[in-house]
Amino acid sequence: MIKQKAMAVEVKDFSQDILEKFQSQPKPLKETIQEPKRSFKLKPILISLTLVMSIFLIVILFPKEEQSVVDTPLLENIEDVVALSSIQSTSLIPLLESELSMNEGILLRFGPVERNNRIRDEIEDVSKYLETIEKLYANKDDFKVTDERQNAQGFSRRMRFASKDLLNEETSYEIRYNQRLNQKTKQFVIEGLLYRGDKAYQMTLEGKQGEKHVEMITKKDDHNYIRVNYEVDENKHIYEVQIIKQDHITQMVEIELKQIDETRYATLSFIEGESTGNYQFELRLENSIKVIHVDYEIQIDDEVESGEMTFRINTDQTPPVYQITVQPEGRTPFIVTRGRFQQNG
Amino acid sequence: METIDQIIKELKQQNYRHFDNFYHLTKKQVFFSIRAIIKDEQLSEDLLQDTYMRFLERIDQYRDGANPYAYLVTIGRRLAIDTYHQRKKEVISEEIINHQVYEEEVHEENNDLFKLLDNLSKDEREVVVLHVINDLKFREVADIMDRPLGTILWIYQKAMKKLKREVGEESD
DSSP: OHHHHHHHOOOOOOHHHHHHHHHHSOOOOOOOOOOOOOOOOHHHHHHHHHHHHHHHHHHHHSOSOOEEEOSSOTTTTOHHHHHHHHHHHHHHHHHHHSOOOTTOSOOOOOSSOOHHHHHHHHHHHHHTTHHHHHHHHHHTTOOOOEEEEEEETTEEEEEEEEEEOTTOOEEEEEEEEEEEEETTTOEEEEEEEEEETTEEEEEEEEEETTSSEEEEEEEEETTEEEEEEEEEETTEEEEEEEEEETTEEEEEEEEEEEEETTEEEEEEEEEESSOOOEEEEEEEEETTEEEEEEEEEEEETTEEEEEEEEEEEETTSSSOEEEEEEEETTSOOEEEEEEOOOTTO | OOOHHHHHHHHHTTOOTTHHHHHHHHHHHHHHHHHTTOOOHHHHHHHHHHHHHHHHHTGGGOOTTSOHHHHHHHHHHHHHHHHHHHHHHHHHHHHHHHOOOOOOOOOGGGHHHHHHHTTSOHHHHHHHIIIIISOOOHHHHHHHHTOOHHHHHHHHHHHHHHHHHHHGGGGO
């Protein structure tokens, strides 16, 4: 109906006016630059020598911007951001550890496939981010972060934090790091090792003091890593997560967190990669058991399919699995079972 | 009749004999993308003309094979956003001085559609206009609006729900 109404709208014909106006405009003259004939002249050589000397003097007199190693914790007020970024990164690192090529991830079914199969594929992708979502809801903002001076293994500081999941199981993390601050620009860099269980990953975090914007890179190696960009935008906390495999972004998602009254909402949007869906998560209680309710929208063949999902943790199995009830709008519900993350996996 | 790509080739060679065809083929898409941001119809018409002026001035920058509708819409949208911000400031200062509420000017004949669209937020209006009226793919809409695809889908869904509420099932 909107399309029909739009077709009926008459837009005036300004074509002649536009053309007249355009043609009456003074045309900018095209500059032709003539290449100067090469000739040997002493003056340019003198100028070059002067220039080299000047640069030399500048370097001597004005050394590079002051980078200093500081004692005070630079992560003050953003420890939770770092904790959540670390949880996200370490939960995704196993994806990089598989020997699959970057194209052998989850290949979604396109074309005229049964819609439920397409949703099942999407759930596979969504499951990768559920550890973060679970921990986000289970911990509220309290990751019990401690940050202290230390002198071991060449690192001057140590940050520790822990996260719980919806089954109340705890995972401990530790970052051993060195920090540098550019006193002029207030830009800081933190480099170190991020430990989860018995595994350690090289990490770098960059940001600006006093600003809530950081970029964290957690590496399996130089070609395979997770990049998390965090920023606050009008009371929304936005994490952009990129999975880089063999130097290519295989998936990019945006996780947006916001709190309305007492309820915390997390939205997961797939930006790059095979998946296209948008998921809004909410923690609910079902007979005193925590479940994750999801409103979803998935683009299938240029149409948007929407509906609801409920992620329940089935503890009857070892290890526990997700039992997901999918209720597509206007269609019959169905159940999907997916493996849940391993605490120290 | 020349195709839009052929006309653009001619325009690049400063041959303007089919410019009117080009204008008629594209004017609605451009107008609606501007009107989704600027509620004033008169001003939208001015910006429509500015869009084509800008297009002709920078035609050398148009990459062969690009989507001309999306290209024009991008120019129109940028001009409209600049004007929107400028106008917003003007309206606020006028309101402070005169204690008058700014009233939108809408031509009677187009009132019906715009009344419907004006129930939506600026973002929702843009997504509906670009996808439903201008036939752009969600991915193209996401690129034009510089927002993630997921967000565009989310906004679209919300907009359609609102429109359905407004006019019933007809809006599909």
